[in-house]
Amino acid sequence: MAKISEVEKFRKLIHRGFYRDALSISNKQLKRKNLTENNYVTYKTNEIKILLYQGKNKKALQETDVLIDRLTKIKAKISHLKIFDLLGEVFLRTGDLERGQHYVEQGEELYKLEFEQSNKHPNCYASLLLQKGSIYNLMEKKKDSIKYLNKSLSLSEELDNDSIRILCINQLGIYYGRLGDLFKSKNYFEDGLSLSEKSEYKFGLLLCKSNLGYIHFVLGNINLAEKLTEECISLFLDSENIPSAATAYINLGNINRAADRFIDSYYYYNKSLQLRKSLKNELYVAESLYHLIILTVENQMETYAKANLEQLSLINDRTKITFIEQYYHLAQGYVKKTVGTIKEKKEAIRNFDIIINQKIIDNELTVFALLNKFDILLEDLSLSKSDEIFPKLADLSKKLTDIANDNNSSSLFAETYILKSRLALIEGNHSYAEELLYEAKSKIKDKNHDKLNKQISLEIELLNKHKIQISDSEKTDTADLDDFIGKMSKRQTFITKESQGELIDYLNDLNHDVNNHLNTIIMFCELMIMDNKINMEFLEKIIKKSKQTSSLFKQGLRYIEAGELLNLENGIDLNLIVEMVRELIVPRKVNFVKTDLPKVNCDREKIKQLFSNLFENAIIHGNPKSLKVESKEAKTHWNIKISNDGAIIPKNLRNKIFDRGFSTRKGNMGLGTSIMLKISESHGWNLTLEDNNLTTFVISIPK
Known part of the structure; x- marks a missing residue:
C-alpha cells in the first residue's frame, strides 16, 4: 500500500473534522525550511480556514495579512489562485463582503487568463465560483448568486469533488430558503446531508443538518427541528466550530419563541450574541440583536429592546450592508409599532415598506414586514373607518396568502387568518371572523406553536365577549351568537x-x-x-x-x-394526508413507498396527527432506510400497514408500547403511542403492532 503523504493526511483530517490534529501537522510542516512553495500555500490557506471554522477571526485575519504580504514573493500562479479563493472565504465569513468580492473576481480573472485554455486546476476554480455565489447571495445579487452557485455545483459534480459539491448544495438550500421555496430548500439540505454522510465530510454534514433543522421549524415540525438543532450544537462545540454553533443557537431561540418559552428563547439568543461578539462579525451580531429586540419588545422589556436597537443602529451606520439595514428597519419599525405613539406607529409603516418594496429580499423578513404593516393598518381602520385603507389591506392579505400557499406554511396561514378575522370583526361580520379563527387553530394544531395557540384562544375569547355585548335588537348579530354557542357546544367532549x-x-x-x-x-x-x-x-x-x-x-x-373529534368529514382521501405528512417529515434519503389508500370518514386534522406521530417515531427512533405505507382491502374493513426497516422494537417492550406512561426516553411522559391509540379508537378504528421482523403498525378501518 502506497504511503499517504503528510499533505494528503492533513487534508483528510480537515475533511473529517479533526481540526486539532490537522493544525498540529500544519504547525510542524510550516516550520520546515525546505517546504515547497505549493505546500506552504496549502498548509497556510487550510490553517486559516480552520481558524475561521473555529471562529478565531482575529487570528485568521492576522495570518491572512501575512499571506497577502507574501503574495508578491510567490511566483506560481496556481498559488495566487488558491490565495484569492481563500481571501474570498475569509472576508465572506468576517462580513467584509466588498473586499471578498474584490478578491474572488481577481481570482476569476487570473483563472481565465492563465488556466482556462489548458483546463488546469478546475477544483480551485469551482471553489472560487462557490465563494462568489455565496458573497452575491448576501449582497442581494440573487441572479448572479444562483448563476455562480449552479456553475460551481455542475463543475464540482464533473470533478467528483464532494466537499465543494456539498457546500454548493448547502448554499443553494440557503438561497431557496430565503426566497421562501421551503420544500426545494429542504430537498437540497437532505441531499447535502446524505452526500456528507457517504463522504464522511463532517463540516458539510453539520451545516446541512443544522439548516435542515431550521427548515423543519419553519414548516412547523417543532420537535424534529429541536432534535436536529440540539444534536448539531453539541457537535459544533466539540469541533470548536463557533460560528455555526452561534447560528444553531439562533435557530433554537426561534424554536423556543414559537413554543412561547421566553426564558429559553432569551437564553439562546443571548448565547448566540455573545459568541458572535467574540467573533467580531458585525453582520451576524446584527442578526442576533434583531432577534433579541423582537423578543424583548414582545415581552414588555422596552428599555432592554431600545438599548439593543441603539447598538444595531451604530452597526448599521458603520457598515451599510443590505442585510444589516433590513434588520435595523424591521427592528426599529417593530419597536415603534409596539411601544410607540400614534405618530411613531405611522412612521413604522415606512420602515416596513422599505422591506416590502425591495424587489429581491429575504422571504422571512418580508413576511414579518407584511404582517406588521397589516396590523398597524387594522388599528388605523378601527379608529378612522377610512375607505382608503380597505384596498391596502386586501393587497397585503393577498400577498401573505400567496406566500403561505407557496410555502405550505401552517404558522403563516394562522397569522394571516388572525389578522383577517380582526378585519372581519371591524366590518361587523362576526361569523366569518369566528370561522377564520377556528381555521387558524386547525392550521397549527399539534405543531407546538404554543404562542400562536394562546393568541388564537385570546382572540376567540375577545370575539365571544364582543358578541355577548351585542344588542338583542340586532337580529343578525344575535343569530351569529347563537351559531357561535352552537359550535362551541359541539366541541365539548362527553366524559363517561x-x-x-x-x-x-x-x-x-x-x-x-x-x-x-x-x-x-x-x-x-x-x-x-x-x-x-x-x-x-x-x-x-x-x-x-x-x-x-x-x-x-x-x-x-x-x-x-386525542379522543375528541372536532370536525368529522366524509370521503377524506388518505393518499393526500399521507403525502402531505411525508413531505413535511420523511427525509429524502429514506425510500418511501405507498400503495393506493382508501377514502374514509374522519377528522382530517386528527388523522394528520396520527400519521405524523407514526412517521416521526419511525424517523427519530428507528433511523430507517425505507418506510412503507400499504393498504389491503377485506370484506368488512381496510388494513393500512405502516412499516419501516429501522431498529426493531424489542419483544419485551411490544406489549407495553400503547400503555400511557411508557417511554424508552428518560424524562418523557410516554404519551405518543397512547395518543395514536386514542385517535384511532375515537374513530372506531383499531391500531395494533404486528409481531414480525419489521416495525409494523396496522390501522384497521371498518367500511
Whole structure:
C-alpha cells in the first residue's frame, strides 16, 4: 500500500473534522525550511480556514495579512489562485463582503487568463465560483448568486469533488430558503446531508443538518427541528466550530419563541450574541440583536429592546450592508409599532415598506414586514373607518396568502387568518371572523406553536365577549351568537365514568411529575439566592427542567384532546394526508413507498396527527432506510400497514408500547403511542403492532 503523504493526511483530517490534529501537522510542516512553495500555500490557506471554522477571526485575519504580504514573493500562479479563493472565504465569513468580492473576481480573472485554455486546476476554480455565489447571495445579487452557485455545483459534480459539491448544495438550500421555496430548500439540505454522510465530510454534514433543522421549524415540525438543532450544537462545540454553533443557537431561540418559552428563547439568543461578539462579525451580531429586540419588545422589556436597537443602529451606520439595514428597519419599525405613539406607529409603516418594496429580499423578513404593516393598518381602520385603507389591506392579505400557499406554511396561514378575522370583526361580520379563527387553530394544531395557540384562544375569547355585548335588537348579530354557542357546544367532549377515571389517574401522574420538576427548580433557585450570585450551570438546569415541565403539559393536552373529534368529514382521501405528512417529515434519503389508500370518514386534522406521530417515531427512533405505507382491502374493513426497516422494537417492550406512561426516553411522559391509540379508537378504528421482523403498525378501518 502506497504511503499517504503528510499533505494528503492533513487534508483528510480537515475533511473529517479533526481540526486539532490537522493544525498540529500544519504547525510542524510550516516550520520546515525546505517546504515547497505549493505546500506552504496549502498548509497556510487550510490553517486559516480552520481558524475561521473555529471562529478565531482575529487570528485568521492576522495570518491572512501575512499571506497577502507574501503574495508578491510567490511566483506560481496556481498559488495566487488558491490565495484569492481563500481571501474570498475569509472576508465572506468576517462580513467584509466588498473586499471578498474584490478578491474572488481577481481570482476569476487570473483563472481565465492563465488556466482556462489548458483546463488546469478546475477544483480551485469551482471553489472560487462557490465563494462568489455565496458573497452575491448576501449582497442581494440573487441572479448572479444562483448563476455562480449552479456553475460551481455542475463543475464540482464533473470533478467528483464532494466537499465543494456539498457546500454548493448547502448554499443553494440557503438561497431557496430565503426566497421562501421551503420544500426545494429542504430537498437540497437532505441531499447535502446524505452526500456528507457517504463522504464522511463532517463540516458539510453539520451545516446541512443544522439548516435542515431550521427548515423543519419553519414548516412547523417543532420537535424534529429541536432534535436536529440540539444534536448539531453539541457537535459544533466539540469541533470548536463557533460560528455555526452561534447560528444553531439562533435557530433554537426561534424554536423556543414559537413554543412561547421566553426564558429559553432569551437564553439562546443571548448565547448566540455573545459568541458572535467574540467573533467580531458585525453582520451576524446584527442578526442576533434583531432577534433579541423582537423578543424583548414582545415581552414588555422596552428599555432592554431600545438599548439593543441603539447598538444595531451604530452597526448599521458603520457598515451599510443590505442585510444589516433590513434588520435595523424591521427592528426599529417593530419597536415603534409596539411601544410607540400614534405618530411613531405611522412612521413604522415606512420602515416596513422599505422591506416590502425591495424587489429581491429575504422571504422571512418580508413576511414579518407584511404582517406588521397589516396590523398597524387594522388599528388605523378601527379608529378612522377610512375607505382608503380597505384596498391596502386586501393587497397585503393577498400577498401573505400567496406566500403561505407557496410555502405550505401552517404558522403563516394562522397569522394571516388572525389578522383577517380582526378585519372581519371591524366590518361587523362576526361569523366569518369566528370561522377564520377556528381555521387558524386547525392550521397549527399539534405543531407546538404554543404562542400562536394562546393568541388564537385570546382572540376567540375577545370575539365571544364582543358578541355577548351585542344588542338583542340586532337580529343578525344575535343569530351569529347563537351559531357561535352552537359550535362551541359541539366541541365539548362527553366524559363517561370510565374515561373520567382514566383522566383522574392521568392527572395524578401529571401532578406527581410536575411537582418533582418544580421542586428541583426551586432548589436551584434557593441555592443561587444563598450564594447571592448567578450560577450558569444552575440556570441551564433550571431551563432544562422548565422545558421538561412545559413538555409534560403539552403532551398531556394532546392526550386529553386525542379522543375528541372536532370536525368529522366524509370521503377524506388518505393518499393526500399521507403525502402531505411525508413531505413535511420523511427525509429524502429514506425510500418511501405507498400503495393506493382508501377514502374514509374522519377528522382530517386528527388523522394528520396520527400519521405524523407514526412517521416521526419511525424517523427519530428507528433511523430507517425505507418506510412503507400499504393498504389491503377485506370484506368488512381496510388494513393500512405502516412499516419501516429501522431498529426493531424489542419483544419485551411490544406489549407495553400503547400503555400511557411508557417511554424508552428518560424524562418523557410516554404519551405518543397512547395518543395514536386514542385517535384511532375515537374513530372506531383499531391500531395494533404486528409481531414480525419489521416495525409494523396496522390501522384497521371498518367500511
